[in-house]
Amino acid sequence: MEPSAETIDQKYPPPPPETPAERKGRMVALFVMPFLIVTMMYAVYMSTMHSPQPSNMPVAVVGTGAQVEKFADQLRSTSKDALDVRVVDDAAQVEELIAQEQIAGAIEPPTSGDVAKIYQASAGGASQASVVSGLLGPAAIAEGWEPEKVELAPLPEGDGTGTMVLFAAMGMMLAGYVPLSSMLSGTPNLLRARKFLPIALGWSVLTSSIIWFILGPVVGAVDGHYPLFLGVGTLAVMAIAVSQLLFTKIMGPFAVLLGMLLWVVFGVPSSGLAMAIDTMPGFFGWLHGVLPLPAAGEALRSVIYFGGEGVWGHVRTLALWLVIPLVLVVLKDRRSDEPIVAGPAYTAPDAPLAALPGGPVASYRRRLFGVAAFPLGIMVTVVTLMSLSMHKPDLKDLPVAVVGPQASAFVDGIEPKLGDYVDLRIVDSADEAEELIKEQEIAAAYVLPVAQGQAPELLTAGGAGASQKMTAVQMFSPIAQESGTPLEVKDVAALTDNDTGGSNSLYVGMSWIMAGFLFFAVMRGGAPDLTRTRQLLPLVAGWSVGISVWLWFLFDVLIGAVNGHALALIGVGAFTVFAVAWTSAVLIRLWGLGALVPVMIVVMLAGVPASGGGLSIYMVPELFRWLSDVLPLPAAVDIARSLVYFDGTGIGGNLLVIGAWGLVGLALNVLVVDRWLNRDGAKPHAPLGPKYMPEKRDKKSSQEDELVEQPA
Numbered sequence: 136m137e138p139s140a141e142t143i144d145q146k147y148p149p150p151p152p153e154t155p156a157e158r159k160g161r162m163v164a165l166f167v168m169p170f171l172i173v174t175m176m177y178a179v180y181m182s183t184m185h186s187p188q189p190s191n192m193p194v195a196v197v198g199t200g201a202q203v204e205k206f207a208d209q210l211r212s213t214s215k216d217a218l219d220v221r222v223v224d225d226a227a228q229v230e231e232l233i234a235q236e237q238i239a240g241a242i243e244p245p246t247s248g249d250v251a252k253i254y255q256a257s258a259g260g261a262s263q264a265s266v267v268s269g270l271l272g273p274a275a276i277a278e279g280w281e282p283e284k285v286e287l288a289p290l291p292e293g294d295g296t297g298t299m300v301l302f303a304a305m306g307m308m309l310a311g312y313v314p315l316s317s318m319l320s321g322t323p324n325l326l327r328a329r330k331f332l333p334i335a336l337g338w339s340v341l342t343s344s345i346i347w348f349i350l351g352p353v354v355g356a357v358d359g360h361y362p363l364f365l366g367v368g369t370l371a372v373m374a375i376a377v378s379q380l381l382f383t384k385i386m387g388p389f390a391v392l393l394g395m396l397l398w399v400v401f402g403v404p405s406s407g408l409a410m411a412i413d414t415m416p417g418f419f420g421w422l423h424g425v426l427p428l429p430a431a432g433e434a435l436r437s438v439i440y441f442g443g444e445g446v447w448g449h450v451r452t453l454a455l456w457l458v459i460p461l462v463l464v465v466l467k468d469r470r471s472d473e474p475i476v477a478g479p480a481y482t483a484p485d486a487p488l489a490a491l492p493g494g495p496v497a498s499y500r501r502r503l504f505g506v507a508a509f510p511l512g513i514m515v516t517v518v519t520l521m522s523l524s525m526h527k528p529d530l531k532d533l534p535v536a537v538v539g540p541q542a543s544a545f546v547d548g549i550e551p552k553l554g555d556y557v558d559l560r561i562v563d564s565a566d567e568a569e570e571l572i573k574e575q576e577i578a579a580a581y582v583l584p585v586a587q588g589q590a591p592e593l594l595t596a597g598g599a600g601a602s603q604k605m606t607a608v609q610m611f612s613p614i615a616q617e618s619g620t621p622l623e624v625k626d627v628a629a630l631t632d633n634d635t636g637g638s639n640s641l642y643v644g645m646s647w648i649m650a651g652f653l654f655f656a657v658m659r660g661g662a663p664d665l666t667r668t669r670q671l672l673p674l675v676a677g678w679s680v681g682i683s684v685w686l687w688f689l690f691d692v693l694i695g696a697v698n699g700h701a702l703a704l705i706g707v708g709a710f711t712v713f714a715v716a717w718t719s720a721v722l723i724r725l726w727g728l729g730a731l732v733p734v735m736i737v738v739m740l741a742g743v744p745a746s747g748g749g750l751s752i753y754m755v756p757e758l759f760r761w762l763s764d765v766l767p768l769p770a771a772v773d774i775a776r777s778l779v780y781f782d783g784t785g786i787g788g789n790l791l792v793i794g795a796w797g798l799v800g801l802a803l804n805v806l807v808v809d810r811w812l813n814r815d816g817a818k819p820h821a822p823l824g825p826k827y828m829p830e831k832r833d834k835k836s837s838q839e840d841e842l843v844e845q846p847a
Contacts, residue, residue, distance in 0.1 A: 147481045150824030161823075165661045166678065169653040171392055173682065176400050177646040178689055183404040184642075185696035186635045187414035189266050191219040195229055197243035197254075198222075206244050210274055218270060229254050230287050234444040236433075239413065240267030242275060251280035256288035258440035261297040263411035288440050291358070295527045296750075299356040300439070301408035302526075303346055304432035306518040307368050308402060310342035311375025312394040313510035315383050319475060320492045321502040323482040326380065326475065328461075328468050335376045336369070338507075342514060343368025349518050356526040363438050367450070371431040374456035378427075381460040384467055387477035402428030408436075427456050474827035481825075489821035491728040492660030496821045505729065512732040516740060524744035528754035530606060532558040534576065536568045539583030549614065556610065565594065569627050572596050573781045575773075578753065579607035581614075590620040598628035598780025601637035603751035628780040631698070639696050640779065641748025643686070644771035647708050648739050650682045651715025655723045656731050663820035666812040668804045675716050683708030700778045707778075710790070711771050714797025718767070721803045725811060742768025748776075767796050 153161070196207040203222060211220045221238070223229060229241040233256045240263075243252040253271045255264040268284060275282040290297050318325055325331055347364035350356045357364075375398055382390035404415050405422035406429040412420055423429045434449035474482050481487070490497040490505030497505065535557050537546055542561045550559055560577070562568045568580030572594060579595040593611050595604045608624055615622035630637050654675065658665065665671055683705050690697040697704065715738055722730035744750065745759040746769040752760055763769040770789035777786050811817070 146485075147487055149822050150826075153823075161661065165657050168392075168661075169650065169657050169678075170682065170685075172395065172653060173646060173650050174685070174689065175392075175396055176649070177642055177686070178694070179400050179404065181639065181642045181690055181696050182694045183415055183419060184410060184636065185639050185694065186633050187410055189217045189270065189411070189414050190417070191216060192266065192270070192411070192413035193219045193221070193238045194267065194271065195221050195223045195232065195238050195241035197224075197226060197229055197241050197252075198246070199224060203244060206278070210242075213274065213277075214270065226252075226254065226285075233259060233287055234441040236445060239263050239411070240271065242271045244278070245280055249280050250283050251275040251278070252285050253282050254285045254287055256440075257286060257290045257297060258288035258436065260407060260411055261290065262409065263407070263413070266411050266414060293355040293527060294357065296525055298409065299350055299522065299526060300432040300435045301403075301406065302356075302518050302522045303350055303364070303368075303435055304371070304406065304408065304428050305399070305403070305521075306346040306349075306514050307343065307371040307431050308375055308398040308428050309514040309517060310338070310346075310510065311372045312379040312391075312398050313513055314338070314506055315376070315379045315394070316388065316391045317491060317506040317509055319383055319388060319478050321488055321490055321497075321506050322484075322499075323474065323479050323488075324484055326383065327472075328380075328464050331380060332377075332461075335373055335380075339369040339372035339376065340365065342372055342511070345511075345515065346518055349515065350522055350526075353519070354522045354526055356522055357439065360435075360439055363435065367431055367434045367453075370450065370453045370457065371427055374427055374453045374460075377464060378456055378460040381464050381467075384464065384475055387475050389477075397426065398428060402426050405429055406432050408432040425452070427453055430456075473829065476829065477826050479825075480827040487821060493663040493820055494727040495818035509729055509732070512729075513735070516732055516736055520736065520740045521743070524755050524759055525750055528750055529756075530556050530751075530754050531757070532556075533578050533603075533606065533610075533751075533753045534558045534560065535607065535611075536560050536562045536571060536577050536580040537583065538562055538565050538568050538580055539585060541583055545581075545583060553610070565592075568594055572599070572627055573784050575599055575777075575781070575785065578603050578751070579611070581611055584618075584620070588620070590623045591615045591618065592623045592625055594625050594627055596628035596780065597626050597630040597637060598776060600747050600751050601630065601635075602749075602754070603747070606751060606754075631779070633696050633698070634779075638748060639690075640772050640776035641743075641746060643690060643697060643704070643708075643775040644711075644746065644748065644768055645739065645743070646686050646690075647683070647711040647771050648715050648742070648768050650678075650686070651712045652719035652723075652731070652734050652738055654678050654712075654716050655720045656728060656734075659723045660728055661823075663823075666809065668801070668809055671720075675713060679709045679713040679716065680705075683712060697775075697779065703778050703783070704775070707771075707774050707786075707790070710797075711767065711774075711793050714793045714800070715767055717804055718796045718800035721800050721808060724804065724808045738767055742766040742772075745769045746772040748772045765792065767793050 196203055196210065207220050207222050210218060223232065223241070226243065229238070232238045233240070233254070236259070239259070241254040243254070245251055253268055253275065255267045257264045272282040325334060343365050346368060347361050351358070379390065379394045382393050386393060401422055403409060405419040405426055407423055412423050430449040430452035434446050437444055437446040437449065474480055479486065479488060484499040487496045488502060489495060490502045491509060533556060537559055539545070546559045546561060562571065562580070565580065565582050568577070571577045572580065573596070578599065579593055582592040582594060584591050593607060595607050597604045604626070612622045658671070686708060687701055687705050691701065719734045719738060722734050741762055744755045745752065745762040745766055747763065752763055770792040774786045774789045777783055
């Protein structure tokens with residue numbers, strides 16, 4: 136039998152009414168929190184990844200003698216600061232150094248003939264291998280040599296992009312830090328070290344096992360290695376959990392900001408698991424040896440692909456993140472048993488607390504379920520969707536036009552060879568093909584020569600996606616060589632110097648989407664008393680405009696990644712943030728923060744592979760190709776891309792998609808959600824206080840106490 140509300144109020148008196156100043160402070164904090172999260176995430180991602188440039192990437196020249204030394208000196212001189220060149224004796228030494236992460240690749244000048252071998256290891260990072268071949272290949276060609284790639288550590292079929300270890304490490308970070316904010320608000324009694332540690336150990340074993348199960352049996356990105364995932368995962372999740380516990384004891388609810396910054400925002404670019412670490416700013420190269428996300432990912436990669444070379448160094452990093460914070464947590468617990476600053480003042484299991492912030496008072500059992508199910512749902516969703524859509528690029532039906540008098544015969548002859556990889560069509564002229572490329576109806580066009588000795592030409596657009604352009608060039612270069620002439624490539628919408636990877640539009644779109652759903656997540660947790668759409672409407676409108684202006688200023692003026700189109704980007708950004716906010720509000724206002732998981736799937740996570748912002752849309756499972764026409768993130772990414780590279784072509788349809796989501800969301804909030812939240816018998820939200828705030832004592836009082844305590 137549950138105690139009555141009157142009994143609970145007697146045992147746990149509710150907080151006094153909120154003063155106008157306190158309410159104003161609370162509302163300001165609710166704007167500051169999403170502002171800081173969105174800013175720090177996309178400021179770091181955009182600034183580090185919009186134009187990665189190699190700096191002192193360690194490579195080797197293989198061989199002995201004066202000619203080898205001369206070539207090494209030339210490579211140092213021509214590469215300037217891009218390469219750090221050393222000379223090694225033989226290929227066996229190269230393989231050892233690559234496994235130890237001492238070098239990224241190597242080139243072996245020919246001792247006879249004209250073939251130069253370029254050694255690389257895709258398992259050490261597909262991005263790194265691409266940079267190595269991109270720098271050493273032209274150096275070989277400049278010497279009159281024919282470059283030949285030698286793959287020392289190939290990626291398995293199930294992990295074609297080499298991102299399996301990244302998704303595994305990200306899952307471990309999420310499993311470690313996400314539960315702490317829910318535990319602080321719902322089960323603060325579990326945040327003493329003696330109770331927290333056994334729970335954290337069991338949680339670490341469970342989540343590590345789930346991550347392996349997703350990436351192994353479900354997705355097929357890794358074969359076996361369960362003991363490895365269990366060991367590294369348990370250590371990594373425990374280290375993050377204990378470190379986040381320490382931050383929470385010091386910073387209270389604001390520890391989530393520090394945790395997100397260290398574990399994810401700094402962790403991804405410093406990991407070397409997505410982009411080559413030698414292409415990141417130097418600060419992130421230092422963080423690579425310090426932070427737990429790089430350590431967890433590198434430990435997995437070391438054992439799976441390189442026979443365990445260097446694994447114990449990464450394990451030591453994780454162990455330090457566990458042991459040092461654990462000692463500090465224990466010392467803090469021994470020094471004081473007071474509640475956490477700005478956390479609930481009532482911490483007993485029967486205290487009137489919500490399962491998740493902003494919800495109604497829940498039983499202790501329901502709160503235990505909530506603090507476990509919410510982070511587990513986020514972790515499983517992120518790891519599953521990202522790995523399932525991106526672990527194994529599978530090109531299918533890439534739309535390519537063929538232009539020329541002999542186009543029909545060419546298509547009949549080449550189509551059986553290319554199979555399902557391409558969807559060939561015939562167009563009348565190169566101008567028509569170029570227009571179709573700008574409208575993103577086709578990915579490329581192969582223009583046949585009309586005169587003897589003329590080279591065929593491939594029209595494509597880097598602005599539509601770097602991977603898509605590269606795929607088209609790699610596919611049609613051998614076809615052109617069969618005719619005895621090299622392929623000429625014309626980029627009708629070339630990537631700018633500050634968007635060399637073509638990912639800027641993805642980060643712009645994601646920042647708008649995140650600003651939309653995160654605003655209502657924070658409002659649901661911190662202002663559940665706002666139950667009418669008319670109360671929220673001016674807040675959402677102000678937030679949408681303000682954050683869009685700030686994001687444009689951040690990306691354009693401060694970082695320099697997106698140039699021009701200020702009014703268009705601000706206007707579309709505000710429109711997108713506003714629409715996504717009301718779309719997300721339907722579920723978040725109805726079901727609380729637990730609904731954040733399905734909201735994130737719909738408006739963000741499923742949209743990443745469907746946007747073509749990373750992998751080409753023609754390389755992901757077909758489901759995501761259909762979703763690209765209906766989800767808000769692909770529409771937002773396409774607008775940002777079209778404004779910069781295609782003169783705004785096609786943004787009308789994308790605006791309709793975003794507008795439809797927003798209109799339906801706003802209508803449901805007015806007609807359904809408002810009525811449900813304000814119905815007779817609706818459970819009120821749990822009290823927003825009292826919060827524990829230790830009383831400050833002035834210096835004079837402390838000195839007087841000391842005098843009284845001194846013996847006469």
